[in-house]
Amino acid sequence: MMTFVNLLLAVLLLALAAWTTLARNMFAAVVGFIAYGALLALAWVQLSGIDIALTEAAIGSGLTGLLLLNAASRLHVNANAGGNTGRSRLRVPAALLSAAVSGALMLCVFALPETPPTLAPDVAANLASTEVRNPITAVLLAFRAMDTLLEAIVLLFALIGVWSLSSDPHWGGRPGLRQYSEPNGILAYTARVLPPIGIVVGAYIFWTGADYPGGKFQGATLLAAMWLLVLMAGLADAPPIRRTWLRVALVAGPLAFIAVGFLGLQTAGAFLAYPEGFVKPLIIAIELALLPSLTLVLGLLLLGAPLRGEEP
């Protein structure tokens, strides 16, 4: 039975990938991509990568899908996805070359060792000293904490880039367009009902991350989605990007992370090391500090460059 499900999943994934690539209509391609992401999350569940599945569903399919939908609707719904790809004579050689590279990669995957070398036993052996029970969290916030810190900073760089696309008169203003919706319509209704539930679920995913699959990135994505829902329904407006509270909240997470890192220098002898007995509280403190920053960054990245002044 499981084999059948896996086989079906693989076939569907390939079919959706082909659909997304070949679709003539941009909107259809985006929908295909979102479905592809959702199925990919299922595939990760099948591979026991629950954390990756959550991330794929939240960021890979959810936020990215929303971003693409936005872009597609701005470029007009019926825009031709494959219209501007240039020389059609070159399509066949391009397809053949892609197939050749994919084929070579496939052979390589088969050539990988039967029992792959892995650091999982190392992680398991050192898990106790990190005081958290989710090995993924141990990797992300203890063994390779630097990467996580840098990832949080990457998002801010991306936000600087997105904001820099604003026109000069609107610099410092509110991002995106003001959204209006029927006050008693289904969107406004959903935006009133869903966020309380979403916030609780997001907070839970964040909180449980220390011991079970979940964590700040997935939690922040859910919270950002709730915020965006409220904005899209026109129930609230995005803040102007010149607001000091907004800017401080954006950098507070990474700065707190760096501060805890240097604290480790004093208390545990190395940057980003944690003193014994305080590992879990410090890890949770870092995640707690990152949560609002990440929520804001993800939401603001989706909202895009400032398009209007400060007035609501």
Next chain:
Amino acid sequence: MPPVPEQAVTSAGGLLLVIAVLLPFVGVLIGIALRGVHARRVALCTLPLGLAIAIAIAVTVLQSGAQLTYLLGGWAPPLGVALRADMAAVVMLVVVAVVVCGIGIYACDDFNPARESPGPRASSTFWLLLLAVWGSLNLVFVSGDLFTLYVALELLTFAGVPLVCLDGRGDTLRAALRYLLFALLGSLLYLLGAVLLYGAYGTLDIALLRAASVPEPVTWAALALATTGLLAKTALFPLHIWLPPAHAGAPAAASAVLSALVIKGSWFLLIRLWFDALPGVVTFSAAQVLGALGAIAIVVGSVVALRQARLKLLVAYSTVAQIGYLFLMFPLAFDAGSNMLVHDAALTGGILQGISHATAKASMFMAAGLISAALGHDRIADLAGVARAMPITVLTFAVAGIALMGIVPSGAYLAKKLLLESAADSGQWWWTLVLQGGAAFTAGYVVLVLVNVLRRPGGAHPVIKRVPAVSEYAALALAVCSLLLALAALGPLPAHLISNPLAAGELLATLLVLLGGVLLAQGLSLHPLFAAAPAATMPASGLLRRSAGATGVMFARIDLLARGWTVACISLLVVALLFGGLLFFGARG
């Protein structure tokens, strides 16, 4: 200095590496929080601190004579991540710090939020991005882990791309998008390579990979993919799709950052991969092809540079050519005896070439930017009279040109010497031709610009706006730094490399390079070099010039074709398959 695996302990002073990476990032964070005019102040405060840290790292490494290591969180690889600084990393750290400071001083006036133009958006963004690029590069130099290096590449991309469109015009946005998409393709290819390596060896640590990796299909595929991705980010011909349009509309200071610094990140990572992580997997033929791509880049980039009407684009295409130069060390460092890449004189020469290009090209872009700001245009044919009005800037351009050509005395001269010696030692005479020919091409476009700025204006003197003196001197200082790199011969490099520039042999070589340059410029440029006043449409005269002109047009067409999206993506796949095949069959034969 190859990394030693047993050095899995933090060395004294290792914390400096963490600070070198995080100081610019903290600057960015504070700059975001304070916004507006403060971004510039924060950046200007960070510059001297960062330079001091880089120098402190250099002093520590030179004193201890061993590489600097820092285990983040106290976790040793493969579980944790180590930062390491060997001699190559130290050199890059210091030079990048100097160049960033130079660019910062140059841009002080350009990106002043108090001024009307370019407005608070561009000026505060520029300073944040300058710091962002700096921290990302430092991370590339000191990281010892392939995944952390991937994050560094991403940081570098997101810091570099907005520099292209600071101006905010439509065509700059298009250029930025082109850069973003192609750079992301490159990052993904690199990531795929890193993932395959982890799958095969269970570690991402460079020193551990060096010990564990063996030539087998997975490693070949990983190296081919990662190499292709990094070449796309470095903009080596034919994967330079994004570079010329990116420079066409970027502010001069941003161009200096992109061309002198950002591309060095992926280039240095390629060195790490080929020399430090997988030196035994590299084959002779793969190294030869990497060098050959460099040679093609030199020829195409130089010829197209000579065909440009705008000074900014001439300098941009000169970067396309100079990037080629940076890849000539790969075939020369291949040791036929042990069948692997070795840390030797060729690598030293290559890195010297890289840092000499970083300083010289930054100052050249600055000089071009000053000329353009003063005249309000940068048409090469209409530069007459500039030398009289802006002697310092013209001197800067000339000095930077000399440094790029590799004429004695300059850092690039030493680099060329080291590479020529390697070519002679390993019997690869064909690279001698490329090295000398490349210098003549460089001389060509430098002479072309100098002849035009030195020309007496035909009619009225051009209206020339005043440019800030501090910017002029910052550019000159970087150009002089490029010459001063020749002093390396007094310290770490063998002294016999530097010889009396007025000795007969040296003088002859210099003259030959210059003569070749003059001939190339005369033949290939849009207007004949020594025409009294360039007419708008100069009829091509003489069979030689006509055929040279036809060659130039042909190269320009090749360049245009290679920069189309479809062709560029096909090139990407072809390069990946080519390297895969060369590694595969090279190992067999």
